Amino acid sequence: MTDFIAIDGPAGSGKSSVSKAVARTLGFGYLDTGSAYRALAWHVLDRGADTADAGAVLAAVAEFPVRLGLDPDDRAVHVGDVDVTEAIREPAVSGAVSGVARVPEVREQVNRLFRSLVAEAPYPAVVVEGRDITTVVAPDAPVRILLTAAPEVRAARRAGELAGENAEAVAAALHKRDASDSAVVDFLNAAEGVEVVDSTELDFPQTIDAVLSVIERIRGVHHG
Numbered sequence: 001m002t003d004f005i006a007i008d009g010p011a012g013s014g015k016s017s018v019s020k021a022v023a024r025t026l027g028f029g030y031l032d033t034g035s036a037y038r039a040l041a042w043h044v045l046d047r048g049a050d051t052a053d054a055g056a057v058l059a060a061v062a063e064f065p066v067r068l069g070l071d072p073d074d075r076a077v078h079v080g081d082v083d084v085t086e087a088i089r090e091p092a093v094s095g096a097v098s099g100v101a102r103v104p105e106v107r108e109q110v111n112r113l114f115r116s117l118v119a120e121a122p123y124p125a126v127v128v129e130g131r132d133i134t135t136v137v138a139p140d141a142p143v144r145i146l147l148t149a150a151p152e153v154r155a156a157r158r159a160g161e162l163a164g165e166n167a168e169a170v171a172a173a174l175h176k177r178d179a180s181d182s183a184v185v186d187f188l189n190a191a192e193g194v195e196v197v198d199s200t201e202l203d204f205p206q207t208i209d210a211v212l213s214v215i216e217r218i219r220g221v222h223h224g
């Protein structure tokens with residue numbers, strides 16, 4: 001059976017970039033669960049529906065032909081024939097996604113998708129990152145890590161990525177999303193047995209090494 005390497009954390013903590021690098025180093029698959037929630041928010045908006053309306057979101061998830069790959073070097077996301085890889089990072093989607101992610105039936109449905117993607121994965125393990133992977137999606141995963149960083153550091157990293165966007169607006173949007181998301185899942189405090197990696201004082205390569213060390217300690221495998 002394919003193992004889950006479960007990584008949770010708030011926005012801008014480095015989940016996607018660090019998980020991708022770790023998967024590449026170890027020859028594992030990589031699953032960005034947030035991109036499924038983002039693709040669903042895009043789909044709801046594309047249908048002209050209101051993401052705050054749980055009924056409209058449930059109708060949209062019933063017809064949600066999302067395609068996500070597990071290759072760490074291919075982050076393409078499709079909904080039907082539409083390539084939404086870039087569109088799902090836009091502020092309109094970031095602003096709408098917490099509303100979609102709040103609906104319990106939506107979470108159950110996307111969690112089934114995640115579990116089946118991992119079960120059928122052609123990899124020995126998949127690094128799965130999101131908000132509730134260590135607690136809800138894969139509470140029995142052999143490796144469970146909470147990746148954190150101070151809020152102002154996370155906001156600065158995200159602002160650095162979104163060229164052309166006002167840094168204060170990016171920070172405000174990120175803090176607002178943290179607040180809505182934490183009403184659904186507690187991803188700021190580690191559950192029992194979850195290892196914390198705090199990247200506030202670490203640069204990008206140091207954070208990758210810290211995560212690799214935890215995995216190697218638990219799985220007994222060594223890279224490079």
Ligand SMILES: Nc1ncnc2c1ncn2[C@@H]1O[C@H](COP(=O)(O)OP(=O)(O)O)[C@@H](O)[C@H]1O
Nearest residue numbers: 011012013014015016017157199202203204207
């Ligand atoms: N430890 C770190 N030090 C500096 N920059 C980092 C670190 N970890 C991630 N980054 C950068 O911060 C940005 C946000 O990281 P990302 O992986 O998108 O976070 P998340 O998936 O948790 O929202 C990216 O540009 C990434 O390269």
Ligand SMILES: Nc1ccn([C@@H]2O[C@H](COP(=O)(O)OP(=O)(O)O)[C@@H](O)[C@H]2O)c(=O)n1
Nearest residue numbers: 010011012033034037097098101130131132
């Ligand atoms: N496992 C997950 C992953 C994402 N999400 C939701 O999806 C949104 C986008 O996730 P993301 O991982 O792309 O966000 P960032 O942390 O990268 O900014 C989050 O703000 C949550 O509302 C979730 O509820 N559960």
